[in-house]
Amino acid sequence: MIVWGKNLPQLRFGSLKRRIAVVYTALFTxxxxxxxxxxSANIERFGEQSASRDLAANARVFDEIIELRARQMRGSADVLSRDFGFREAVATSDRPTIASALRSLQSRSNTSAAFVVGLDGDLIGEEGQAYPEVESIWYQLDNGAEKGVIRLGDTLALAASSPIEAPDTIGWLVLAQPLDASEMARLADLAAVEVAARVAHAPELAGPLADAQLARVIEADDAARTLYHVTALPTLDDSVEPRLVLGHSLGTALAEYAGLKYLLALVALGGLLLVLVLGSRVARGVTGPLAKLDAAVRRFAAGEDVSLAIATQDEVGRLAASFNDMVVAIEERERKILHVGLHDGLTDLPNRKLFVEQLGQTLARLGPDERLFVAYCDLDDFKVVNDTLGHPAGDELLRQVASSLRCRSEFSHIARLGGDEFAVIIHERDPAADLVDTARLLKDCFDQDVTIDGQSAPTSASIGIAVAPGDGTDTTVLLKHADLALYRAKRDGKATFHFFEQSLDEQARRRREMELDLRLAIKDGGFELHFQPLYSLTHERLQGFEALIRWNHPTRGTISPAEFIPLAEETGLILQVGEWVVREACHIASGWPEDISVAVNISPKQFTYPGLSTTILQALTNSGLPPQRLELEITESVFIADVEHTLSTLHSLRNLGVRISLDDFGTGYSSLSYLRQFPFDKIKIDQSFVRDLAQQGNNAHAVIRAITTLADALSMETLAEGVEDEQQCRILREEGCGSIQGYLLSRPVRAHVVQEMLAPRDRRHALGAM
Amino acid sequence: MAQRGEQFVPGTLVVAKGSTVAFPNLDRVRHSIYSFSKPARFEIDLYGRDQTRSHSFPVSGSVKLGCKIHDEMRGYIRVVDTPHAGKSDANGYVQLTGVPTGGARITVWHPQLRAPGGEIGRSVTISGGSNRHVMKVTLR
Structure with missing residues (x-):
């Protein structure tokens, strides 16, 4: 099998049109x-056959001509041979009379030779003439041969004989006409086609004619490709084997057909030209629409909107229709992709990207005396909904909020920025309008109960608002300001709105600075631990110290933890800070006497960090501090996130051997349940209860007593914070509180001061002096 | 030698030397008899019906007769100088009587006999009684 593409050289054409035209033309060629x-081979063969046929036919014609001529001569001979006088002359051998009669006959019959052959072998003719040998013709004549070829000297002649009867045959009158070139030419003129004729004695024939089959056309091997036809002629002369040789030039015959060949070539050339023209027209017909399609595809690729005219119903037309469909489909898909890229999948509201664009466009069109109200809205406690009702419910809540926002025509643009955060743009054209009313309206949109799966859930949002052009005319600035306002609104409490103020910007700037400084401090060791003594009323001795972090800012001096710890918690830096505190506290405490413990505050954020136990274990190991001398203070808020996790962390810490105390007891939620769930070593009574002890007429005593009684029942120690005077100390002692902490004993002091306090001479004295 | 139905009747005639032969014309057409033979060269002008011409043959030999106007007519007269001659029958038999015994020569002649002069001869010895001789001839 021939594989077309494999075996043919791969021709490269610039265009399909040229390829079709070339292939068509090549095939046709x-x-x-x-x-x-x-x-042309057949024409040649036909010409040859035709010439052969002509020659064969001519040969028959020639035979006829010769026969006719012989008969004619015979007729002439008969006239004389029947003449009585002539017969008498012959019978009486009257030679002069015979000779004269023969002369007369010669001229009458237009022959060259006439003679009489006697039965006795005597030949009577004219003197000086060439005659055949009597022996060679007598038997032919005696056998009754009437015509044939005889030899007359050098030439062959056609002869006819007529018997001379007196009354029996006494001899024969013979008439002869030499078959020389001129006579043969005269005979040839009678033939239908041009032939060269000659008569020859067979043995004298040369070349291919010598052994040529009789009555067959043979072709000579000469330049003119002469065809020969040889036939035997009747003979009157035993010494002669006459052959009629007809020659016909095949070259000449074929020359007539050459014209036909030229005509054929001309027709072929014409056909080729026609195919070239038609082929290129057909190719254009096929490739024209393809070229249009090609151009259309390029234009489409360049982003133009194109549509092809469908001119035909054939494959090309269908291709054009499919192309148009494809263009529409692609445009539709592009539109969808664009939509998906610029919209939120859940609520189908514009996303942040589109919102920023819309804000930019709206800002650009903002006229004089017009204002733009940009609000960031954050759903309050959305996380609670997600956690308690599940994520599908959360999604449903977001959808409902979105649809309620959509209902308000006052909102120029609405967007969901992600999570539980929405954004709203309101184009305010009235310069006199009060934007606070607008803010309330927006807030009311969120403050609606939403029903999810048959359960009613109250919703609200914190809203931060920036107003252009007052708060900025740039998209980025406006959004930043709205965000700051939102931050502030959240800090102010939930379900409220806050307009941007310049101070917010200032606060934010400071916060950022502080964050940077905090990172630097963690890196460069800008923190210091101060220690506040914990005094055991039960044993009347110094029990230990609570480690409190201080930040020695290079320019702002010492910064209180209340100022930077929330920031550290927000930014997650608390993990690094907390780790430093634990290590440092353990390190310092390891240099203290064995009955002095150290207490460290653990932030709720640290609790969510899985490596807390490891960090503490490493700190203990590195410092060599026994675990029971380390006390971790946690607040109730650690239970808010995940009770199970918190408990497991607490147990794993307890397993290390460290003590765990509950800080700020009494200020949080239902602390009793936590006390039941985890056996704390110590409860630290919040200083607000201690402060109230000095005032008369309240039930602070009872609260303290209740706590101590509860702690005793649960085998937990108690410690009162913020003890400032002797009276408080006395009451606490009376109400059964185990330990105290506060300014009554000492402010938090540096580590080296602790060393002084712990000087071995008298710890109680040292404290008592303060 | 009559002429009847444009034929010589009889076609062949054997006569003794010196005999005169009559040529009665029994046809309705006229005939003109000729002979170019050496023993008797003669011509008889046209003569009509019921006319008779005659000619003497003093020399022995073969005489071929023709009619000037009827080329097909052939007649042969053999002039013999012996009494022992005869014309054979249709079967080629001829009986000669009274031939003396002793040496003799038999000559057979026929107008179409293929031999010089149209005759062949043989020397034979005639014995008493009947002699039988067969001679083979070839005719044209």
């Missing part, structure tokens, strides 16, 4: 060439 070769 091949077909035409084959036809030409076949036809």
């Amino acid at each position: 091949i077909v035409l060439a084959v036809v030409m070769v076949v036809v």
